[in-house]
Amino acid sequence: MTDRPSPSMRDDYRAFRTITTRWMDNDLYGHMNNVVHYSLFDTAVNGWLIEEGVLDIHRGAQIGLVVETGCRYFAEMGFPDVVTAGIRVARLGSSSVRYEVGLFRNEESTAAAEGFFVHVYVDRQTRKPIPLEAPLRSALERIVS
Template identity: 70%
Template structure:
C-alpha cells in the first residue's frame, strides 16, 4: 500500500443506477477455485455492451459507430466462483463528447456489498476510420439516465 493512501471498501448496491444479471461459467474458475481476474473485465464488457445493444444504441454488426475500450481498472474485495450468479451494477461517472466512463460493480446475487468494482472508458468511433466521433443524441440520452453527476 502506498503511504498516505487508504483503500476504500466496496460500494453498496445503492451506488449503482441499473443492474444486469449475468451467470458465471465452469471455465471462469481458475486453479485456485475462484473466478479468474480477467473474467471480471469480461463481465464488465458484457454488462455494458449488452445494455447498449438492448437499448438500440449499439449495432455490433452494421452500425456506423462503435465503441472501443481505451482504459480499464478493477478492485477486488471478495471472491466470485462458478456457479455464482452475478448482478452487475452500472453507472456512468463521466460522459464526454466522444467518450464515456462506466463504473461497474459485480455483486454475488443478492449480496449488498460489491465483490469487485471496476471501470472502463469507451470512445465512440467511426467503424471504418476508427476515429473518434461525437456520442449520438439517442446514445447520450440512454447514458445520461445512468449518470451519477
C-alpha cells in the first residue's frame, strides 16, 4: 500500500493558462526535464497575476518572493505537448500565498505533475513583508480552493 497521493483532475483548479512546450524542454531521456516543471509553475502563476492586472513586474511597489517549492511527477510530458496549467490558492495569509499548480498534458484530465510554491509579498525596495494589496487579495480570493 502506498501513501502517494493521486493526481488531481482539471476540475480541481480555478484558473487556467496554456503554455506551449519547446524543443529545449526535453532532456536526454526524451521527456521534459524536471526543472522545466518549476519554470511552468512560475510562468503560469505570474502570467495569471499579470493578466488579472494585479502584478506590475516593472513598477509595482509589491512583489512576491518564493520561499518554498515542491513538485510531484505522475506522467511524462515533453515537446511538442501543449500544457494547460491549472492554478488554485491553497492558503491565503496576510502577506503570503500558497499556490498549487497542476500541469495537464494536451487534453488529458489528470495532472501529469502537481506542484506548489509559497510567495511572501514584500515591499520592492525594503524586501520586508507587507500585507497583500486589496486588488491582489481580491483576485486571489476568487481562486481559493
